[in-house]
Amino acid sequence: MISRSARRSATCAARPDQPSSDPILSAPRIAAILLAAGESRRMGYPKPLLRIGDESFISHTMAIVLTIASRVVIVLGAHGDSIRGAIECGPGITIVENPNYARGQLSSLKVGLAEAIGGGADAVIVHLADHPLVTPATFRALVDEYSKTRQPIVVSRYRGRRGHPVIFDRSVFAELMAASEDEGARVVVNADPRRVLYVDVEDPGVVLDLDTPADLANAGLPPPPAA
Numbered sequence: 001m002i003s004r005s006a007r008r009s010a011t012c013a014a015r016p017d018q019p020s021s022d023p024i025l026s027a028p029r030i031a032a033i034l035l036a037a038g039e040s041r042r043m044g045y046p047k048p049l050l051r052i053g054d055e056s057f058i059s060h061t062m063a064i065v066l067t068i069a070s071r072v073v074i075v076l077g078a079h080g081d082s083i084r085g086a087i088e089c090g091p092g093i094t095i096v097e098n099p100n101y102a103r104g105q106l107s108s109l110k111v112g113l114a115e116a117i118g119g120g121a122d123a124v125i126v127h128l129a130d131h132p133l134v135t136p137a138t139f140r141a142l143v144d145e146y147s148k149t150r151q152p153i154v155v156s157r158y159r160g161r162r163g164h165p166v167i168f169d170r171s172v173f174a175e176l177m178a179a180s181e182d183e184g185a186r187v188v189v190n191a192d193p194r195r196v197l198y199v200d201v202e203d204p205g206v207v208l209d210l211d212t213p214a215d216l217a218n219a220g221l222p223p224p225p226a227a
Contacts, residue, residue, distance in 0.1 A: 028122030028150075030143060030167070032069035033112035034061060036129035037077025037101040042211045045224030046079035047130035049086055050210075052221060056086050057132040064136050066092065068143045069125060075112040077101025094119075106181045113168075113176055126185075127165040133205030133219065134165065141199050142167050151197040153189055156206040162198065163206035 036048040036058055043050075048058035055063075058074070065072050070092055076083055077098045084095060098111040109126060116124050123146060125139070138156055146154045146167045154167040166189075168176060175188045189196060210216055213223050 028147070029120060030069050030123045030125055030146075031071045031073060031116040031119060031121035032065040033109065033116060033124050033126045034058070034065065034072060034074045034129050035105060035108045035112065035126070036083055037075050037080075037098045037108040038105075038130070039078040039101075040130075043213065043224055046082055047210065048083050049079075050130075050132075050216065050221070050224060052132045058083060058086060058129045059088065060132050061127065061129055061134075062087070062093070064134075064139060065125070065127065067136060068139045071116070071119060071121070073112045073115045074129075075108040077108060103181045104184060106176075106179060106184045109185060110177055110181075113173060117170075117173060121170070123167055123169045125165050125167045130210055131164055131205060131208065132210075133208055135203050135205060138201045138203045138206060139165060141201060145197060145199050149197055152195040154197045154199060155189065156203070157198040157200050158202070158204055158206050161207045165206070 040047045050057050052060050073094045075096055075098050096111050096115050098108045100107050142154050152169045152171045155162045179187050
């Protein structure tokens with residue numbers, strides 16, 4: 001867990017993935033990748049810095065994923081300086097930059113994945129920094145199912161709609177790295193349905209897109225400061 005009294009740092013040092021004391025995570029080694037590189041054009045304000053309670057989206061989500069992964073890789077791009085300044089560094093936090101964030105979400109996933117591969121991850125759980133309403137129970141459910149089945153791809157699903165988070169096993173890392181950024185990670189997910197496990201959860205947060213101030217209002221969240 002990140003100490004709230006820790007001084008905010010301009011950088012977070014990388015470290016190799018370490019086995020967790022949690023028996024579920026002792027094997028395999030699961031790293032989390034948080035994608036926070038988008039331009040937030042429709043919101044008019046960096047979405048990772050929006051508020052949920054007394055926390056920013058990015059801080060709230062970091063705290064959750066640190067309960068199920070031994071390492072978190074945060075990928076920044078647009079608004080990188082502002083978002084970096086809002087991240088409280090701590091053990092297991094690595095920040096990387098995607099200079100080509102305009103190429104789309106997969107370009108950021110590739111940057112985060114390269115970092116996770118270098119740290120020896122057996123799998124990654126990928127989530128979006130602007131999806132803060134996913135419950136801790138959903139993250140745990142995906143990790144539990146992956147740990148039991150070792151399916152190459154494990155996807156959260158709410159009432160028939162798939163969303164985030166998603167777990168990718170190392171067996172598909174090379175495919176993700178080679179995938180066309182125009183098509184996105186979906187081309188890997190859709191390549192072979194037999195290797196995809198869907199975890200059905202009663203958690204609308206997995207499919208809730210918060211792209212505009214109106215979306216925030218509908219979700220009961222405060223508007224961006226500029227709105």
